Amino acid sequence: MKAALAEQAHPRPASPPARRTAFARLLGRGLETHISLPLFALVLIAALWFATFHVIGTEERAARGAAHDATRELVDTYEAQMARSLSGIDQTLRVMQYAVVMNGPNEALGAMSAKGLLPPGLVFQVAITNDAGRILASNPRTSSGGDVSRASWFTFHRDRDGDAPYVSETIGRDEPHVVFSRRINDADGRFAGVATVAVDPAFFTSSYEHSRQGERGLLGMAGGDGVVRAVRTGEQVRWGQRIVIGKADQVVLAPSPLDGESRYRSVRPLNGFPLVAMVGLSESEQMAAFHQQRRAWLLGASAGSALLAIVVSLISAWSWQLAKARRRERLAQETYAAASEASLDAFFVLRTVMGAGGEVADFIIETTNTRAEQLTALSKADMEGKPMSVMLPTYLGSGIFGELAAVAIDGVAREAEWMAHLPHNPDCWLHRQVVRVEGGVVAIVRDITERKRAEQRIRHLAHHDDLTGLPNRSLLRDRLGQAIRDAERKRTSVGLAFIDLDGFKLVNDGLGHNAGDELLKVVGERMGLCLRRNDTLARFGGDEFVILLPDLSGDPMAITPLLEKVRQAVTEPVEVEGQEVQVSCSMGVVLYPRDGLDANTLMMNADAAMYRAKENKNSFQFYASEMNASVEEKLVLLEGMRTALEPCLEERDGRCTGADCQFQLLYQPKVDLRTGQVFGVEALIRWNHPEHGLISPLRFIGLAEESGMIVPLGEWVLRTACFQTQAWRDAGLPPLAVSVNVSARQFEEKRLVERIADALRDSGLPPQALEVEVTESSIMRDLARSVEKMRELEAMGVALSIDDFGTGYSSLSALKSFPISRLKIDKSFVSDLADSLDDQAIAMAVISLGHKLNLRVIAEGVETEQQRDFLRANDCDEMQGYLFSRPVPPERIAEMLAASITLPESP
Numbered sequence: 001m002k003a004a005l006a007e008q009a010h011p012r013p014a015s016p017p018a019r020r021t022a023f024a025r026l027l028g029r030g031l032e033t034h035i036s037l038p039l040f041a042l043v044l045i046a047a048l049w050f051a052t053f054h055v056i057g058t059e060e061r062a063a064r065g066a067a068h069d070a071t072r073e074l075v076d077t078y079e080a081q082m083a084r085s086l087s088g089i090d091q092t093l094r095v096m097q098y099a100v101v102m103n104g105p106n107e108a109l110g111a112m113s114a115k116g117l118l119p120p121g122l123v124f125q126v127a128i129t130n131d132a133g134r135i136l137a138s139n140p141r142t143s144s145g146g147d148v149s150r151a152s153w154f155t156f157h158r159d160r161d162g163d164a165p166y167v168s169e170t171i172g173r174d175e176p177h178v179v180f181s182r183r184i185n186d187a188d189g190r191f192a193g194v195a196t197v198a199v200d201p202a203f204f205t206s207s208y209e210h211s212r213q214g215e216r217g218l219l220g221m222a223g224g225d226g227v228v229r230a231v232r233t234g235e236q237v238r239w240g241q242r243i244v245i246g247k248a249d250q251v252v253l254a255p256s257p258l259d260g261e262s263r264y265r266s267v268r269p270l271n272g273f274p275l276v277a278m279v280g281l282s283e284s285e286q287m288a289a290f291h292q293q294r295r296a297w298l299l300g301a302s303a304g305s306a307l308l309a310i311v312v313s314l315i316s317a318w319s320w321q322l323a324k325a326r327r328r329e330r331l332a333q334e335t336y337a338a339a340s341e342a343s344l345d346a347f348f349v350l351r352t353v354m355g356a357g358g359e360v361a362d363f364i365i366e367t368t369n370t371r372a373e374q375l376t377a378l379s380k381a382d383m384e385g386k387p388m389s390v391m392l393p394t395y396l397g398s399g400i401f402g403e404l405a406a407v408a409i410d411g412v413a414r415e416a417e418w419m420a421h422l423p424h425n426p427d428c429w430l431h432r433q434v435v436r437v438e439g440g441v442v443a444i445v446r447d448i449t450e451r452k453r454a455e456q457r458i459r460h461l462a463h464h465d466d467l468t469g470l471p472n473r474s475l476l477r478d479r480l481g482q483a484i485r486d487a488e489r490k491r492t493s494v495g496l497a498f499i500d501l502d503g504f505k506l507v508n509d510g511l512g513h514n515a516g517d518e519l520l521k522v523v524g525e526r527m528g529l530c531l532r533r534n535d536t537l538a539r540f541g542g543d544e545f546v547i548l549l550p551d552l553s554g555d556p557m558a559i560t561p562l563l564e565k566v567r568q569a570v571t572e573p574v575e576v577e578g579q580e581v582q583v584s585c586s587m588g589v590v591l592y593p594r595d596g597l598d599a600n601t602l603m604m605n606a607d608a609a610m611y612r613a614k615e616n617k618n619s620f621q622f623y624a625s626e627m628n629a630s631v632e633e634k635l636v637l638l639e640g641m642r643t644a645l646e647p648c649l650e651e652r653d654g655r656c657t658g659a660d661c662q663f664q665l666l667y668q669p670k671v672d673l674r675t676g677q678v679f680g681v682e683a684l685i686r687w688n689h690p691e692h693g694l695i696s697p698l699r700f701i702g703l704a705e706e707s708g709m710i711v712p713l714g715e716w717v718l719r720t721a722c723f724q725t726q727a728w729r730d731a732g733l734p735p736l737a738v739s740v741n742v743s744a745r746q747f748e749e750k751r752l753v754e755r756i757a758d759a760l761r762d763s764g765l766p767p768q769a770l771e772v773e774v775t776e777s778s779i780m781r782d783l784a785r786s787v788e789k790m791r792e793l794e795a796m797g798v799a800l801s802i803d804d805f806g807t808g809y810s811s812l813s814a815l816k817s818f819p820i821s822r823l824k825i826d827k828s829f830v831s832d833l834a835d836s837l838d839d840q841a842i843a844m845a846v847i848s849l850g851h852k853l854n855l856r857v858i859a860e861g862v863e864t865e866q867q868r869d870f871l872r873a874n875d876c877d878e879m880q881g882y883l884f885s886r887p888v889p890p891e892r893i894a895e896m897l898a899a900s901i902t903l904p905e906s907p
């Protein structure tokens with residue numbers, strides 16, 4: 001990292017083009033010691049060897065020249081010696097000729113000896129031969145009379161005239177000799193004999209000097225005929241070999257035909273005799289000194305080269321290691337620089353500046369990266385090399401400087417997150433990690449604003465309702481707990497209002513969930529506008545809201561106007577999905593500490609108060625202790641319903657009518673307004689509670705819906721009604737149709753069609769005798785699924801009617817597609833028919849609409865004749881109501897049918 005500091009502190013110049021960079025790198029590599037030094041060493045070694053070979057060449061040439069000269073000198077010397085020797089021999093021969101002439105052949109040698117003219121007998125054997133080839137005299141003396149007539153020298157002189165001397169080949173095995181001869185003529189010039197001097201061939205090579213000619217030199221003499229007379233090589237003297245005599249006076253280097261030894265050779269003709277002198281110097285001996293010198297040179301050069309190679313190798317290896325280390329370092333630096341540039345983190349490499357007292361006085365910004373530039377809005381050039389106190393002064397007082405100093409001193413890495421107020425980004429969340437490096441610290445800074453925002457979003461989502469953005473149940477609980485703790489400490493009060501919207505379900509079911517969502521948002525906003533800043537409006541779930549009013553001092557009942565304001569705000573009409581709708585709200589209100597000391601109790605009591613308010617709707621209700629009784633009552637009722645239902649479910653054929661059966665069905669006749677005939681009945685449930693007596697379905701059908709018990713209960717009603725209607729038929733009474741109420745939850749239930757089919761099959765009632773009454777809101781909950789279900793029922797032959805028509809939000813276009821046979825005008829429109837023009841208009845509109853859609857229209861709740869007359873006058877098809885009959889037990893229906901009761905005529 002120190003290297004990184006240095007590297008970063010002295011950034012490289014801007015990158016040259018890639019090619020130049022590569023060339024520069026190659027050049028740089030070449031200049032590296034581990035490459036240049038071996039190259040230099042190679043050149044040195046080459047030069048050394050060149051010089052060595054040059055010197056060797058020169059020396060060789062000198063050595064050969066010297067050998068050449070020595071050979072020439074030797075041949076000169078030898079020639080002179082031989083000339084002297086031969087001249088002596090020839091002189092002896094001539095004296096012998098003269099002595100023969102003067103003294104006769106027999107006395108000639110004696111005369112010569114007397115005059116001291118005979119050569120030493122040890123070396124020269126002189127003899128005189130007569131014309132027949134008989135030796136007449138010799139010195140040293142031998143037995144005379146020897147015959148040499150067939151000797152070459154004898155025949156040579158005998159057969160030729162003239163005075164030419166003759167030299168024989170070397171002859172004789174034990175005592176070899178070369179015979180020099182001259183012809184002896186008589187006074188008449190005829191052949192008279194031969195004078196001979198026989199010489200030991202070793203005589204001619206006796207001048208061989210080891211000091212000059214070495215051990216393998218050559219010295220000798222050959223005849224003009226190419227036959228060697230005597231030649232000495234080293235210690236060996238030989239003769240008789242036939243050789244090719246080269247050119248005289250030349251020095252040649254060639255292998256000797258005598259022994260194969262390569263020699264510098266030279267030949268020289270000898271005057272007076274047909275002989276040549278031969279000398280030779282052994283090449284190997286002559287060049288030995290040179291060869292030794294050459295070996296020394298080569299050894300020296302080799303040693304020098306090897307030494308150089310070893311030294312250079314060692315230096316190069318060391319340099320290579322260094323270069324490798326440097327390259328690794330450079331790569332690490334480049335990687336660090338690239339990584340730091342590509343990093344999303346900002347890097348600040350800081351060098352510590354120590355104060356006089358040993359404390360950290362400042363930091364010098366050694367280097368930074370691009371991200372740091374973006375973060376600080378300062379360029380690298382501006383920052384680098386400058387004190388931090390100058391470039392980033394805000395950090396001095398923010399505690400960050402202290403942290404950097406602490407890391408520089410104790411070396412313990414630290415990290416933290418902080419909100420930085422950057423010039424270009426005032427609310428920026430940053431994370432820093434500070435680590436110590438040699439000579440300073442490195443601060444790695446990351447922008448974590450997005451993460452922080454995400455965390456805030458997640459926190460917000462966890463504590464707020466997705467749809468309205470209001471605090472949710474969990475946050476409300478927190479705030480309620482906090483409000484209670486504050487109130488306890490300050491001895492103040494807390495208000496809590498539990499709000500449930502009235503009529504929301506109708507909008508949600510009728511206009512769809514989007515409309516319901518929109519309504520919730522608008523209502524939430526309106527309620528929020530009524531509150532103080534410290535108050536909390538939370539969405540508790542569904543159409544339930546809670547208002548928390550903390551810190552109420554004085555009379556807590558003073559919150560009443562605020563609650564009224566909220567109530568009114570909710571009742572303002574709202575336009576959703578292009579339609580104006582209106583809802584109200586029921587509020588249950590509790591006060592801390594009066595109605596509970598903890599959050600749970602307060603919430604439970606507010607819920608109870610809200611249920612009481614719900615009875616009147618569009619109102620608020622402060623909690624009173626007796627309210628909890630009705631909650632308990634609800635629970636008791638539910639439990640009772642469950643118990644009451646058990647025996648009914650055991651009986652599958654609708655015969656649950658015993659004393660233990662608490663549920664029973666009453667049947668209210670439906671009458672044709674034109675004929676007055678009873679054509680059908682509506683089955684209506686009753687609950688004979690063993691303690692509370694007869695309980696109205698208005699009290700328990702809603703509970704059964706809430707708890708889901710409506711499904712088994714509704715099935716019991718369906719089966720009982722089918723079995724009963726078939727029973728009347730079986731009794732021979734006029735056939736009736738029976739209508740059964742199917743609640744929203746029942747209608748939604750998947751197996752409804754199957755259950756109806758089972759009831760019809762089990763009871764034997766024809767499907768045409770069954771009518772299912774559903775409300776508009778039940779159908780509108782899931783229109784597509786509802787229509788599908790209605791079509792299935794229609795296909796089975798079961799009739800469908802819409803109950804309470806006019807109270808919901810049926811889309812008229814959708815109504816057209818419903819496979820229904822009857823519309824039922826809600827009794828709320830019938831009850832005021834006599835007085836309310838609106839209700840009259842609604843009733844007439846429903847009748848007209850029904851007829852236009854080819855539906856029959858029935859009015860319910862007809863209690864008076866005026867109502868009946870109005871309906872009949874306006875072409876309503878059927879009616880049902882107390883005017884004709886209240887809901888009655890099945891026996892009563894049987895009686896009515898039996899008596900064929902008809903509709904009383906109006907007066």
Ligand SMILES: Nc1nc2c(ncn2[C@@H]2O[C@H](COP(=O)(O)O[C@H]3[C@@H](O)[C@H](n4cnc5c(=O)[nH]c(N)nc54)O[C@@H]3COP(=O)(O)O)[C@@H](O)[C@H]2O)c(=O)[nH]1
Nearest residue numbers: 684685697698717741742743803860861862863880881882
């Ligand atoms: N899902 C089921 N709902 C049922 C069943 N049985 C009844 N109900 C529903 O309960 C509501 C109250 O019913 P009930 O108290 O039986 O009231 C019905 C009639 O008694 C009453 N009525 C009939 N004629 C008159 C009249 O002239 N005046 C008057 N004030 N009331 C009269 O009207 C009720 C019939 O209503 P409807 O079903 O809309 O025709 C009620 O909503 C029942 O639907 C059940 O088995 N399942």
